Amino acid sequence: MSNPNAGRESSLAALSLAALGVVYGDIGTSPLYTLKECLDGHTPLEIIPENVYGMLSLIFWGLMLVVSLKYVFIILRADNRGEGGVLSLMALALQKATPGSKKALVIAAAGIFGAALFYGDSMITPAISVLSALEGVGVVSHKLDPYIVPMTIAVLIALFAIQSRGTATVGKLFGPVMMLWFAVLGVLGLLQIIKNPAVLAAMSPVYAFRFAEYHSVQAFVLLGAVVLALTGAEALYADMGHFGRPAIRRAWFGFVLPSLVLNYFGQGALLLADPKTIKNPFFLLAPDWALVPLVVLATLATVIASQAVISGAFSMTKQAVQLGFCPRMNIEHTSETEIGQIYLPQVNWMLLISVILLVLAFRSSANLASAYGFAVTCTMVVTTLLAFMVLGRTLTRAKRVVLWIVLSFLFMIDLLLFSANVLKIPDGGWFPLVIGMIAFTVMMTWHRGRALLGDKLHEGELPLSGFVESLESGPPQRVEGVAVFMTGSTDSVPHALLHNLKHNKVLHEQVVFLTVSTADIPFVPRKERVVIRKLGKTFHQIIATYGFKEEPQVPEILAQVEELQPDLRFDPMETSYFLSRETIVQGKHPAISRWRGWLFSIMARNSVRATQYFKIPPNRVVEMGTQVEL
Template identity: 75%
Template sequence: MNPSNPGAAPSGKAAITLAALGVVYGDIGTSPLYTLKECLNGHVPLPIVAENVLGILSMVFWGLMLVVSAKYVVLILRADNRGEGGVLALMALALREAGAGTRRALLYTVLGIFGAALFYGDSIITPAISVLSALEGIGVVSHRFDPYIVPLTIGILIALFLLQMRGTASVGRLFGPIMVLWFVTLGALGLWQIIKMPEVLAAINPLYAWRFVTHHAWQAFVLLGAVVLALTGAEALYADMGHFGRPAIRRAWFGLVLPALVLNYFGQGALLLSNPAAIKNPFFLLAPSWGVLPLVVLATLATVIASQAVISGAYSVTSQAIQLGFAPRMDIEHTSDTEIGQIYMPGINWFLLVSVIVLVLLFRTSGNLASAYGFAVTCTMVMTTLLAFVVLGRRFSGPWRIGIFALLGVMLVIDLLLFSSNALKIHEGGWFPLLVGMIAFTLMMTWKRGRVMLNERLHQGELPLEGFVEMLEASPPQRVEGTAIFMTGSAERVPHALLHNLKHNKVLHEQVVLMTIQSADIPYVTTRERVAVRRLGATFYQIVATYGFKEEPSVPAILRQVAELQPELDLDPMQTSFFLSRETIVAAKYPEMALWRRKLFALMNRNALRATTFFKIPPNRVVEMGMQVEL
């Protein structure tokens, strides 16, 4: 766990492991609902004979062992950014190695941002396919309910997204026990069938996967697009590391999740060997007839939890992108007084809800959605592996480094095979997450590029801070009572708002503070390192506050800390005014950005959350100085 993240997770090994079960493993834990059915009854229908069943089971088993266990749980979890994981945290580490402004930095940025952008596609598909596949179990009881599956799915999803504004602090305590019950049920149902047909355990031997691949090379390659359904959620292990810590995630995986998944997949295989007709829904047919309806209810609860995990993940990714400068400021609401990671973002929430409903109405069944699922996940897996080469290569040396590179090389080959297989499904539905990812990638890169250009334009009209304060204090204009705080993005230059105030109002406050809030490439900054105060002159002060990419800046909190460090600085709220610049984008005569990107950036800039709200500045103490900037 990250010690600088208070409230990141409950204390105690058992409590942390239970919490990890409830959040991290929802996605991969609900994969048995549809994976084997899609492998044997999907776009490459195969006869339900022992050779095919054991071959595919062996591919699923070794996929779990190599991709999830070896790559993510053992290896990738070591590539942490001060305890935080995820593709953006990995990108920040890689950028630190590359240096700013280099071609390698641009490459690492593209890899990280594209991987993060594709997560939004996954955040849309996971709730849709998970809830649909759970409710399709009703068809095992009676097909009379089939027409109600889609409306019920939409109703559950609407309720889920409406509840987001209340937060998951209270409901989250139930997630862990429910997921424990879910995984125990998975294992028990599978074990029951394995006892009846123990020969299915032969699929643990990788030779069965090898024989299947050699005898059905093309079919096996295409089927990788369905096998990957068993591995979805592996990225969540890495992304959620900061909430629960590496040990808890590993304990939960090897102690309960992996055994339960393996038992269930092998149980479904045993059922198909004894009753090939069960392929219509092998998961729910594992249960006795009296247990199907309770299993549908439990599966629905588990899929709602899985959906909650990716929705929360979308909020977290967006929040990190904002702090790293790849997304405009948005409204972020904390839903818990103790859990720093529990946030709610209305804009992202409603975007996901509308997209999920459209997806359910377009595809209507989990089988159809399986065609769209996998592409975004496997592409993100490739990005993670490529960035891991950079980060882990720096952390090890000698034989260890060679071994890490060799293992990552094998994993990259597997990731590329999975990605290539899923690329075949683009025309069948894979276009949807790709389209969402491309839109998100374009928005984030346009915002980053636009902000860089905007800052360059602003710097052209700024004066260096050095010497300016001495000159102003030597022959000051009319002084007025109170303290003026000028917000600026540069600690070395005079803020535009100060120059405009001097030019138009021709006055200067008794005390002047230049405040810069900057973001670091680490997730959290300790309180001791948060604020630096420097006296520039008799009445001039400079405050530089640094926040991690998983933190939210707060001007009142900064001022409280400054009051302790610099007691002679008068920061009485009723005597303090804040001065900010507000830029309006206008077309330049010789623009450096394409017209459509310039218009897109201007639109994003106009709709970005106001700085006063984002930085939690008291709105009744703010003066905004408008200015036009050519791009």
Template identity: 70%
Template sequence: MSTPQTHDPKKLAGLVVGAIGVVYGDIGTSPLYTLKECFNGHVQLDLNPFNVMGILSLIFWGLMLVVSLKYVAVILQADNRGEGGILALMALALRSATDNKHKAFKLAVLGIFGAALFSGESIITPAISVLSALEGISLVSHTLEPYILPVAIMIMVALFAMQSRGTALVGKLFGPIMVTWFVVLAVLGVINIIKAPQVLASINPMYAIGFFMAHPWVAFVLLGAVVLCLTGVEALYADMGHFGRPAIRYAWFVLVLPALLLNYYGQGALLITTPEAIKNPFYFLAPSWAHLPLVVLSTMATVIASQAVISGAFSVANQAVQLGFCPRMDIQHTSEREMGQIYIPGINWFLLLSVIILILAFRTSSNLAAAYGFAVTCTMVMTTLLAFVVAGHYFKGSKKWAYWCLLAFLLIIDLAFFSANILKLHEGGWFPLALGLVAFTLMMTWKRGRELLATKLREGEMPLAGFVESLESSPPQRVEGLSIFMTANSDTVPHALLHNLKHNKVLHEQVVFLTIRTDDVPFVPSRERVVVRKMGESFYQVIATFGFKEEPSVPQVLQQVTQLQPELEFDEMNSSFFLSRETIVEGKYPSMSWWRRRLFSLMSRNATRVTNFFKIPPNRVVEMGMQVEL
């Protein structure tokens, strides 16, 4: 477990600015609504200095313990060849369960459910962020309030419409704008802290403890609002592969954390001196003449935050496809230089439709705040549980026990936040849970269906080596050209070959058995990708391995094969690809319940064609159909 390090100061500075723009967009816009929701939420809490200091102390220690300690200091160490995210962590954890299928299943459930809940967060984040920014318009003029929802929807449509063009150009603007945003947060905070410097004393955890002792139930329920200051924390880990561990840590401790704390304390100071500012404490930090420019800057910052979450949703979906938990999808690379910049049309338009429905249904950021937090805290719990397994696998002795004790302490904090958010289920928290459960059901159904399908296809299969020997000794009619048989199992005879011999009774002069595998690492070095084995005078076996963040490409594989085996020349006009296409039908003794079988069949029919997914020339493909009973 190691992340590539950079020792070039200029390059590191560029990565830090990039991390500020992409990684911290979501958590950086949380001051827009966090403190307001603590007092304007559904819990009656008097606005007085004692309560303000208590909540500020909870926010301070939440940021320090959950973000600084758990994610920045501990979780970032668990990287999968430089890549992070809950699916990468799951892949690391699964290495400890190679011989224990029951344990592997439980770990897969944890990782996939956490990834599924991320889809709920991907929908709520753009809606709550942009709405909270535009609501500042009401401070400029009440006559503009009716335009908040239409403008929010227009911004969302424009944002999702630009996804197909990629984020390379917009990405260059992310860093400078977000640096400006954090500097403004800090300046506004300092200006107001000067008026009531006593708020800085709430750094003392006794203020949080005292608040809990004075209002135990209210304080517990308010954890559901305090957690809003932690939204986007998973991006720290998920985007590690793009920027590296040092850049993310420098960005957090040098600019992001100080700016957030100064702004929260500035809002607290404002509420102590001017309690009526609770209507919108963030915007009231600034003088009235600055409200309109601040609305513009806030909207830009929230759009950037939304962009980062949308890109994260694409990345998670891509990883799920490569790991076999999701059907093949149309995945488009939008940059020739950055592999991580992808666009998935189906996911994009589903997110846009869901965001618009959310905006129209909840209408205000306060209503959305009730739905926000459950997905975040549940994913936090899943990440900590997987980290337990990874620590136990990679560390030994006292170091392992030290990590386990620390993770146990952090798990208690995660569970406290999660428990408080369970109380918000009936107020809107059901939405990300329902969405997550749907995504989880789809992914687990696909995984289970593919396993059962592979088992059925293996029934009655013949060993490949012996079959090749029989073809060499008693060959059928041979025709000019080269045939490539795609097969998932490299040890047995491809069904497409058997069907071809049964119906066409011919075989090409050269035959290649091609198997493409996905490893549990994000990237596979080019020199390790392709293995070629000659099985006879005219038969070859090719096994190509890709990482779960890579896009498989058959032409790329064949180009490498030619370098390794010069006698194999893949002329497009002289090569044919043979594939099997399965149709799912109900068996006499069904292996799946009727609804899961129909769901799996529907997903199979709507999956991206193999030719598109593997970039195979469609005019050189022969598909051999077969029915499989499940």
């Protein structure tokens, strides 16, 4: 007789291994550059025990408080039906806010700004990760230094070029490679700690407080470097839907955290033994014979870390499209079994160009470290603010007070880290800020423009109920077949139908009004997806609801309708689809500023056609155009 607990344990172990490859790539490659940047960055410190112990203590307690306590213990509880990430958290917070209210607007703006900053982060991560790995070549031989930047660009081009083919095959290697990576991190660190075990004393917070006491201004500035050890913490939350809370927690406490701590403290022990190793303490942990294999392994690990961020950018964009904050884009599925494996060409090539420009502009991981951290800490602040609104709803009053006290303490840490990273803006931190502001402006402009367009279209619409009754009592010429009118409104007559009656003066035997909406949950159960209403003898209304992580498909909706209502058939050769296509023109008294109206008009013209996005057969579509003044 099989043991069900053994099966669950095996499944959890497999998920934990997979989480190593996707969730922890970013934070797992931080030892390549973090301690070096802390001690020998823009504010170099003398390599003496007090300074080394102080920085190790700050890194250790950053990992314990920000990653372990805040994200792994607390934030992972704020799941939206199993899904995580700043957009899922925003959707949860919006559930308790009145639509259109100031509170709802502030929540949406905060969530979208946090998501927008992710794009800046997803450009810097591949650049700094791959650069820092290949800088190990310079440790092997300084003659290879001129080739570091070209090799980095070659690796990045190859990485982005394979995105369209999917990562299913290569992805199976991610977990084992990262398991080897973390094992190597731990072993290299442990070998140095054995030689100088006294370095473990830095686990005491006393050393962090002493360092802050004697170097108050410098300690504050150096928090901008300490945060490099925490980058990737948001991935824990964002990828919860893929692996689940238990697998992410087990991988963190069982393997990732011990390996990271051992490596950081091993680097500290090495520096105390030989301060000259500050030129690259990570690679100098290894014996000479292991340098080349370590550079290869580090490059693989950084490619995997970059892959996770790229996939995250694809997923984030898809969610933004579904939630109405981004124009429709071409979304290609790269796996027949994994719905989450998608490819967005526009996003992919935009990221590649940006990453190459970053590498050419900054040319070293040390320079890029100046730009890294601002976006991460800003997103951390947004996540904590939204967590205040979401967590504690189901807790007792006493537990809620305790939770808020802990969150307030963690929020102060977030603000401290964020303030320190604000100082990086002149040295490169402006880059993720500019990218984030551009993405935020684009997304909020699209959301506002769509709302105004909806209001404008609604002004001239007729109520659906009385109109259907009048059509059935005195119908025009009826023709064979079924007409499906796509509409965003459930209580008014579609403009495409009015134009069809006005110009063609005919009506199909069966008329269906189809509305596709997006819920503020990641997935909608199939049995709850479709609602069918009979409006008259020959008129039906179909309302299909999808989650913000799903992809709506009209043929799939109609197939489900046929299952639920067998008398309503959609023969592919007898079904026509009618869509409205609006052309935006600026009015004499525009509702939004002219530059935003111009931006919205460009996005509307270049968004993917509804036929392609909703997978409607293109040879069965009739588009009725109209001009709308905004």
